[in-house]
Amino acid sequence: MSAPLLSIENLSIAFRQNGVERQVVHDLSLSVDAGETLALVGESGSGKSVTALSVLRLLPSPPVAYPQGSIRFRGQSLLDAEERTLRGVRGNQIAMIFQEPMVSLNPLHPLEKQLCEVLSLHRGMRREAARAEILTCLDRVGIRTPRARLNDYPHQLSGGERQRVMIAMALLTRPALLIADEPTTALDVSVQAQILTLLAELKQELNMGLLFITHNLTLVRRIADNVAVMHNGRCVERNTRQALFNAPQHDYTRRLLAAEPDGEPVPLAADARVLLEVRNLSVAFAIRKGVLRRTVGHHHALKQLNITLRAGESLGLVGESGSGKSTTGLALLRLIQSGGDIIFDGQPLHQMNRKQLLPLRHRIQVVFQDPNSSLNPRLDVQQIIAEGLRVHQPSLDAAAREAAVISVMQEVGLDPETRHRYPAEFSGGQRQRIAIARALILKPELIILDEPTSSLDRSVQAQILTLLKALQARHGLAYIFISHDLQVVRSLCHQVAVLRQGEVVEQGKCDEIFTSPGAEYTRELLALR
Known part of the structure; x- marks a missing residue:
């Protein structure tokens, strides 16, 4: 041989x-x-x-x-x-x-x-x-x-x-x-x-x-x-x-x-209040050419998205990469310019400036897609996770912050003894758990999760999904869950919106769409699971 x-x-x-x-x-x-x-x-x-x-x-x-x-x-x-x-x-x-x-x-x-x-x-x-x-x-x-x-x-x-x-x-x-x-x-x-x-x-x-x-x-x-x-x-x-x-x-x-994802979403209370209402959300990026970088057109990354999300409810956003999923999350966080209305707990976010938005930031948190680029390499894990507490709960002393960090690290399956290490000393999946812990520590009402389990192995995915469901049941958290993993979406989400090239091709209750998809594109996605 x-x-x-x-x-x-x-x-x-x-x-x-x-x-x-x-x-x-x-x-x-x-x-x-x-x-x-x-x-x-x-x-x-x-x-x-x-x-x-x-x-x-x-x-x-x-x-x-x-x-x-x-x-x-x-x-x-x-x-x-x-x-x-x-x-x-x-x-x-x-x-x-x-x-x-x-x-x-x-x-x-x-x-x-x-x-x-x-x-x-x-x-x-x-x-x-x-x-x-x-x-x-x-x-x-x-x-x-x-x-x-x-x-x-x-x-x-x-x-x-x-x-x-x-x-x-x-x-x-x-x-x-x-x-x-x-x-x-x-x-x-x-x-x-x-x-x-x-x-x-x-x-x-x-x-x-x-x-x-x-x-x-x-x-x-x-x-x-x-x-x-x-x-x-x-x-x-x-x-x-x-x-x-x-x-x-x-x-x-x-x-x-x-360790394959399974189970059902957390039951939704019949009297749950509307937490987020989005009407005609649209995002367009300027196309610039020439030495002077003049605008010659616009790329419409998102067109006329409508969402109604109640407290304790999860919405899954699925579709190909480049379909507008992450753009939706950034627009809802007011990190990019957008058209349309964004109403959070009765407050019009689309009309607020940066200063007016600051007191609401702790109520809406995000886990970004790439944990390596969203974690500061010069801070240790304790500093990274506690950063939000310093901004939104400045009255907490160092001991209270450390106790909160230890607690949330245990919740996401990280060893608290590693809290003084730096992001480069962790694997990709462990860095994703650090990012999730940073979002969870402020006990928000809405978390936008952009591919939060994509870099995690199946056994840790199951752990994170169990954690997200437990937190949702305990605190009435709402999730916008951006993912290409349809099995994970079905396990966690109550409703789903299927995006393609910036447009919603199908939207409704998760069970109904997974069982009887109406759009050909949705059927193609489900066939490839």
């Missing part, structure tokens, strides 16, 4: 700081053959991303150390390779799709410049030839009107669009091995299906190996040849996809497979 494309043998990974060594991966052995897809699954913090970053030696040394083991690509050792050798492998022979696209994309350069740089560096292509290939690749990953988006900056894209650009950037080099770290986390089900089809085509076309890191077991069923399950830094089970799903051997694997 020929040697595997990637071989990891007896690998241990440790963090060494102040003379103390903390081992995060223990005696790990994996291999990926050419043309094989190996799915690496497990909870956040289990060592999946650390392992992936170690393959390309992207972790700083120190503090990262490798007490034992080896990593070989095409028989060549990577752990002791020189930097010059690694530069020839990174991006060219082994490409990686990172978990957080907003951090990976350069905010100062438009998309065309960043994508051209990849082709120039790794394939020596000139600008015109590179542009043609870039347009083809952007189209294949589902970017609408790619030619018109070449001059856009990352902040002008939705979370899902940024993720698709990252996928395109990795695929442009036509690598022998692709490491995909949660590549479809921020993508709706229709684009997920499109990306999985594209990866399957390229795998066959290039005989490409694929190391697919995910917490989404539905995707694993569809794409993986083999599956490795990690728990607390160890590989507890490895098997073929069919064998693992049909007859899991390890207790932890069985718990993962059983």
